[in-house]
Amino acid sequence: QVQLQESGPGLVKPSQTLSLTCTVSGGSISSGSYYWSWIRQAAGKGLEWIGRIHTSGSTSNNPSLKSRVTISVDMSKNQFSLKLSSVTAADTAVYYCVAGYSYWYFDLWGRGTLVTVSP
Amino acid sequence: QSVLTQPPSVSGAPGQRVTISCTGSSSNIGAGYDVHWYQQLPGTAPKLLIYGNNNRPSGVPDRFSASKSGTSASLAITGLQAEDEADFYCQSYDSSLSGSIWVFGGGTKLTVL
Numbered sequence: 001q002v003q004l005q006e007s008g009p010g011l012v013k014p015s016q017t018l019s020l021t022c023t024v025s026g027g028s029i030s031s032g033s034y035y036w037s038w039i040r041q042a043a044g045k046g047l048e049w050i051g052r053i054h055t056s057g058s059t060s061n062n063p064s065l066k067s068r069v070t071i072s073v074d075m076s077k078n079q080f081s082l083k084l085s086s087v088t089a090a091d092t093a094v095y096y097c098v099a100g101y102s103y104w105y106f107d108l109w110g111r112g113t114l115v116t117v118s119p
Numbered sequence: 120q121s122v123l124t125q126p127p128s129v130s131g132a133p134g135q136r137v138t139i140s141c142t143g144s145s146s147n148i149g150a151g152y153d154v155h156w157y158q159q160l161p162g163t164a165p166k167l168l169i170y171g172n173n174n175r176p177s178g179v180p181d182r183f184s185a186s187k188s189g190t191s192a193s194l195a196i197t198g199l200q201a202e203d204e205a206d207f208y209c210q211s212y213d214s215s216l217s218g219s220i221w222v223f224g225g226g227t228k229l230t231v232l
Contacts, residue, residue: 037221045225046121046208046223046224046225046226047157047165047208047210047223047226048223049220049221049222049223052221060219060220062220063217063218063220096164096165102170104152104153104155104170104171104212105153105155105167105170105171105210106155106157106165106167106210106221107167107176108167109164109165109166110164111163111164112164
């Protein structure tokens with residue numbers, strides 16, 4: 001069974017870049033079986049899809065985040081990563097890395113990691 | 120403001136049946152895209168509950184069912200149990216001139232009385 005684990009700094013300063021990594025275990029990220037996504041949840045709020053990548057090279061991001069999002073895959077480490085630039089307090093949230101076997105929904109979720117944007 | 124609209128809260132007594140609605144528009148549910156549901160127990164990550172409008176992943180009790188019609192969908196929970204108390208989210212796909220994205224409802228908190 002594929003499992004996901006987020007890692008990265010829990011505190012980021014405004015205007016800096018948020019960087020998170022998701023380590024995949026129990027399966028190979030290069031198998032091409034999954035779509036790898038990032039989803040976030042601000043405190044007391046709903047879920048917001050940030051973006052996704054497939055090992056075929058295809059990526060898509062939420063237009064609401066404009067061009068601040070970069071998602072990449074490191075097959076040698078069985079990891080995928082999120083970079084969100086020019087962060088503000090509005091980017092404070094729990095960030096989940098998620099795997100979707102289907103193109104349309106999200107099967108497996110990491111436990112999530114809280115990122116706070118503060119001076 | 121979420122693209123899909125859900126009631127903020129619903130409640131029911133143990134053993135009862137509750138439903139949670141999810142209203143979209145012509146660019147998502149009404150365009151024929153499937154609706155999926157997630158359950159988020161307190162302090163945990165969301166878990167896929169229903170996929171493809173009314174299919175349950177292995178391990179999800181048949182007390183959970185869902186349906187879709189027009190621009191809306193609903194989740195039904197029968198034989199309510201205390202451990203069902205959680206937040207529930209609907210999710211679909213939205214395609215418009217602004218782009219194509221995966222969208223969620225704002226979530227519904229289920230309280231078991």
